[in-house]
Amino acid sequence: MYIHDVLIVGAGLAGMRAAVAVPKHLNVGIISKVHPVRSHSVAAEGGINAAIREEDSWESHMYDTVKGSDWLGDQDAIEILCKSAPEDIMTLECMGALFSRDPDGQIAQRNFGGLGFPRTCYVADRTGHALVHLLYEQLLKRDAKVYEEWYVTSLIVEEGICCGVVVLNLFTGELSTIRAKSVILATGGYGRVYLISTNGLINTGDGMAMAYQAGVPLQDLEFVQFHPTTLKSTGILITEGARGEGGYLFNSRGERFMEKYAPNAMELASRDVVSRAEYQEIMAGRDIEGCVMLDLRHLGKEKIMEKLPQIWELSLTYAGVDPIEAPIPITPGVHYSMGGIPTNVNCETPMPGLYAAGECACASVHGANRLGGNALMETIVYGRRAGEFAAQYAEEHEIKGISNQHLADEKAKIVAIMDRRDGERIGAIRDEIGTLMAEHFGISRTKARMEAGEEKLAAIRARIPNVYIQDQSKVFNLELVDALQLLSIIDLAEVLAKGATIREESRGAHSRSDFPDRDDENWMKHTLAYKSEEGPRFEYKPVTITKIPPAERKY
Numbered sequence: 001m002y003i004h005d006v007l008i009v010g011a012g013l014a015g016m017r018a019a020v021a022v023p024k025h026l027n028v029g030i031i032s033k034v035h036p037v038r039s040h041s042v043a044a045e046g047g048i049n050a051a052i053r054e055e056d057s058w059e060s061h062m063y064d065t066v067k068g069s070d071w072l073g074d075q076d077a078i079e080i081l082c083k084s085a086p087e088d089i090m091t092l093e094c095m096g097a098l099f100s101r102d103p104d105g106q107i108a109q110r111n112f113g114g115l116g117f118p119r120t121c122y123v124a125d126r127t128g129h130a131l132v133h134l135l136y137e138q139l140l141k142r143d144a145k146v147y148e149e150w151y152v153t154s155l156i157v158e159e160g161i162c163c164g165v166v167v168l169n170l171f172t173g174e175l176s177t178i179r180a181k182s183v184i185l186a187t188g189g190y191g192r193v194y195l196i197s198t199n200g201l202i203n204t205g206d207g208m209a210m211a212y213q214a215g216v217p218l219q220d221l222e223f224v225q226f227h228p229t230t231l232k233s234t235g236i237l238i239t240e241g242a243r244g245e246g247g248y249l250f251n252s253r254g255e256r257f258m259e260k261y262a263p264n265a266m267e268l269a270s271r272d273v274v275s276r277a278e279y280q281e282i283m284a285g286r287d288i289e290g291c292v293m294l295d296l297r298h299l300g301k302e303k304i305m306e307k308l309p310q311i312w313e314l315s316l317t318y319a320g321v322d323p324i325e326a327p328i329p330i331t332p333g334v335h336y337s338m339g340g341i342p343t344n345v346n347c348e349t350p351m352p353g354l355y356a357a358g359e360c361a362c363a364s365v366h367g368a369n370r371l372g373g374n375a376l377m378e379t380i381v382y383g384r385r386a387g388e389f390a391a392q393y394a395e396e397h398e399i400k401g402i403s404n405q406h407l408a409d410e411k412a413k414i415v416a417i418m419d420r421r422d423g424e425r426i427g428a429i430r431d432e433i434g435t436l437m438a439e440h441f442g443i444s445r446t447k448a449r450m451e452a453g454e455e456k457l458a459a460i461r462a463r464i465p466n467v468y469i470q471d472q473s474k475v476f477n478l479e480l481v482d483a484l485q486l487l488s489i490i491d492l493a494e495v496l497a498k499g500a501t502i503r504e505e506s507r508g509a510h511s512r513s514d515f516p517d518r519d520d521e522n523w524m525k526h527t528l529a530y531k532s533e534e535g536p537r538f539e540y541k542p543v544t545i546t547k548i549p550p551a552e553r554k555y
């Protein structure tokens with residue numbers, strides 16, 4: 001039996017920032033299914049946005065973010081993000097973050113898509129790596145209890161209040177409960193609902209699924225970000241920083257095609273706009289083997305090696321292309337989950353005692369399309385706030401008693417999987433889901449294609465009770481973890497699919513050829529999906545608009 005004041009699930013940037021923000025007299029536990037520094041945050045490349053210059057302002061950052069969100073972002077949450085960002089960057093700096101510098105010694109900032117000012121701070125093209133290691137040091141200094149390589153299977157809810165989790169210790173195979181006065185979910189995104197993604201294989205959206213299974217709704221899951229520059233067969237990300245540093249896109253005719261789609265911002269329009277443009281060029285046959293080209297040659301060797309060393313290495317290793325000598329073939333790829341567990345600006349979910357922050361949460365600062373550099377800032381600003389507010393809740397509440405049933409239910413679930421001797425293999429089903437999601441819920445969507453996708457998903461859902469695993473060991477049974485992750489994936493795929501079919505408009509990343517326009521009258525609202533016997537049930541909630549009235553979006 002383990003007990004904490006504040007318990008955090010997820011040790012990426014959001015989870016670790018939350019842990020560090022909890023006052024020292026409280027007892028913090030933090031759980032991660034992988035070692036904390038292997039969380040997906042470590043892969044972040046291009047940078048983190050904050051208006052830290054005198055010529056810039058948080059108001060301008062807020063305007064860009066609201067416009068980027070296609071007016072689906074909640075402006076109260078965006079205001080807090082943009083206002084807090086400069087101070088939070090300074091806190092990281094004081095902790096020892098080694099941001100890249102301008103020659104005059106100031107923190108350097110680069111251009112990113114959809115920004116009216118170059119406000120993306122960075123550590124070359126390895127920003128996530130630098131920040132994850134920085135916060136891991138802070139976590140060790142904070143002396144939190146770290147449950148590394150423990151897998152959380154479900155939330156414990158008593159009388160509608162979240163009071164802990166059931167967790168599988170991957171070292172021993174032992175299942176136990178961890179109780180807490182407040183629980184923060186910081187479990188990251190669900191990019192791996194799709195087969196090919198820039199995301200780590202661990203990004204299966206478990207925290208969102210756990211919340212959903214416990215009766216918390218999921219918000220805006222139909223908004224999936226396709227990043228404009230990924231390598232085709234692997235989905236590996238080529239940072240937006242490559243275009244921020246001056247990279248061009250061209251098609252098979254050698255045209256810088258963004259001229260047609262975003263004459264002012266060109267390659268630095270928002271991601272949904274650039275990805276759609278590439279998709280249209282590819283569909284119109286102006287592709288090169290299914291790709292368009294990202295050209296960095298004119299930046300020169302020195303700049304590439306100083307600002308984009310990892311991009312140089314990734315394209316050489318995984319595409320066989322040296323970007324100093326030749327353009328990189330790229331395509332749009334699944335990258336980010338705009339939706340998630342709904343929270344208010346204090347990171348409170350609709351369930352008392354349960355908080356959420358980072359990519360698994362939907363505050364919603366990204367609305368229908370996230371701007372590059374804003375996700376990392378969200379993990380830091382809202383991770384910190386989640387720690388602060390969950391700590392306050394823990395100070396005001398007692399630890400609750402829990403029934404033995406929670407552990408018994410999860411044990412039964414695992415025994416049922418372990419005891420099945422034949423049936424379907426997990427990998428095959430997971431690949432089928434991932435492939436169909438890309439085919440039916442990709443960059444351009446239509447009713448007919450999505451409904452066909454929903455039917456396929458329903459057929460797969462019916463096969464899931466037949467999955468079996470061969471590994472019967474207790475120690476590091478990763479096949480069992482795969483089976484549990486599959487349960488997250490299928491729930492999230494269904495919510496995403498249904499939400500996308502119902503939303504009859506095009507907004508941000510959700511683009512429908514049968515409803516090509518944004519429809520503010522009927523659809524300027526958030527989707528909330530609740531779990532029910534018949535599949536997801538939908539309700540809606542208004543968008544918070546405080547300062548910036550809806551307008552047409554042009555780049």
Ligand SMILES: Cc1cc2nc3c(=O)[nH]c(=O)nc-3n(C[C@H](O)[C@H](O)[C@H](O)COP(=O)(O)OP(=O)(O)OC[C@H]3O[C@@H](n4cnc5c(N)ncnc54)[C@H](O)[C@@H]3O)c2cc1C
Pocket residue numbers: 009010011012013014015031032033034036039040041042043044045046047048049127128150151152153186187188189198199200202203205206207237335336357358359360372373374375376377379
């Ligand atoms: C390749 C790549 C590059 C990116 N570059 C940028 C960038 O330059 N700028 C930017 O702003 N954004 C970027 N992003 C997005 C950004 O990095 C992420 O949104 C952000 O880091 C997510 O942080 P997080 O703390 O919410 O989750 P993560 O870092 O994904 O961490 C999730 C944590 O939850 C744990 N977890 C999950 N499920 C369970 C479970 N069942 N039991 C126990 N633990 C669990 C994991 O072990 C992990 O510790 C990038 C994303 C990718 C994929």
